[in-house]
Amino acid sequence: MSEVLVTEKLSRRYGRRWALQDVDLKLPTGRIIGLVGPNGAGKTTLMKLAVGLLAPTSGQIEIFGASPWKQPLQVIRRVGYVAQERPLYASFTVRDMLTFGKKLNQVWDENLAVNRLDQLGIPLNLRTNQLSNGQQAQVALVLALAKKPDLLILDEPIGSLDPLARKEFLQVLLDEAATFGQTVLLSSHQISDLEKFCDYLIILSSSRLLVSEDIDQLTATHHWLTCRNEDADRASRSGKVLEIHRNERTCRLLVKADRPIDEAGWQIDNASLEDIVLGYLALRPESTKQEMTV
Numbered sequence: 001m002s003e004v005l006v007t008e009k010l011s012r013r014y015g016r017r018w019a020l021q022d023v024d025l026k027l028p029t030g031r032i033i034g035l036v037g038p039n040g041a042g043k044t045t046l047m048k049l050a051v052g053l054l055a056p057t058s059g060q061i062e063i064f065g066a067s068p069w070k071q072p073l074q075v076i077r078r079v080g081y082v083a084q085e086r087p088l089y090a091s092f093t094v095r096d097m098l099t100f101g102k103k104l105n106q107v108w109d110e111n112l113a114v115n116r117l118d119q120l121g122i123p124l125n126l127r128t129n130q131l132s133n134g135q136q137a138q139v140a141l142v143l144a145l146a147k148k149p150d151l152l153i154l155d156e157p158i159g160s161l162d163p164l165a166r167k168e169f170l171q172v173l174l175d176e177a178a179t180f181g182q183t184v185l186l187s188s189h190q191i192s193d194l195e196k197f198c199d200y201l202i203i204l205s206s207s208r209l210l211v212s213e214d215i216d217q218l219t220a221t222h223h224w225l226t227c228r229n230e231d232a233d234r235a236s237r238s239g240k241v242l243e244i245h246r247n248e249r250t251c252r253l254l255v256k257a258d259r260p261i262d263e264a265g266w267q268i269d270n271a272s273l274e275d276i277v278l279g280y281l282a283l284r285p286e287s288t289k290q291e292m293t294v
């Protein structure tokens with residue numbers, strides 16, 4: 001199967017508030033998939049649905065062809081999940097956590113875990129509540145990696161890491177994924193990190209899916225277009241306009257265009273991934289509901 005996660009009209013409600021609405025996704029295997037969106041967009045909800053910690057209110061979700069809620073055993077053995085709150089047992093030492101992981105999982109790579117912790121300088125005899133936030137994040141990732149999952153789901157794993165640790169953490173993920181063909185789904189607010197390490201992007205906002213696409217495809221189809229003010233209407237018809245800025249003489253538009261734009265006198269520049277993400281997030285929810293599912 002070429003898709004690791006498939007959803008159809010996936011929706012989840014808490015009381016009367018929708019956390020996720022009508023999400024249709026088909027995520028390819030073997031990719032590093034970034035998940036972005038503002039606070040409260042529904043990222044954690046999507047991840048919890050993917051690991052069977054929540055049931056959908058309506059719609060479907062399948063991981064490797066099985067329902068995480070109805071067939072949890074089929075899903076859990078193939079999925080590693082590091083939750084945002086990184087629940088390590090406070091009274092356990094790091095070594096206890098490794099023993100716990102080994103007992104709980106059919107597949108367990110003890111060497112990988114011990115070597116990695118050694119590289120990071122994290123002593124096995126320390127209790128997890130004696131570790132810094134960043135070290136706890138590293139331990140949680142090592143525990144997830146040692147399980148050798150086909151799909152690794154990481155909810156904001158790098159928020160508490162310093163810049164060097166963040167880079168190293170993401171590099172380890174990339175190397176692991178490349179070696180074992182793992183798929184990684186990670187949420188983050190650090191768009192520049194996602195740009196460096198991910199090759200596929202999901203954007204959620206206000207419980208809706210805005211984008212699910214290859215990053216190469218996204219950057220190839222989104223441009224900044226600068227033209228004279230009198231050409232603005234024509235320019236805005238060259239694609240889907242995400243942003244528009246005017247000054248006295250010129251107009252600058254962020255445009256999604258599937259075909260090349262080639263117009264004498266117009267300046268076309270590549271849009272960065274950060275520009276693209278911010279452009280989508282700045283759209284009003286009303287317009288995103290009707291128009292912006294890519």
Ligand code: ATP
Pocket residue numbers: 014017018019037038039040041042043044045046
């Ligand atoms: P963040 O970036 O802040 O972590 P998120 O994108 O992960 O946000 P979710 O945690 O999925 O967002 O929350 C989506 C929506 O669901 C929010 O409006 C949130 O208030 C609501 N929500 C999440 N969990 C619960 C809960 N247990 N009970 C009630 N509402 C909840």
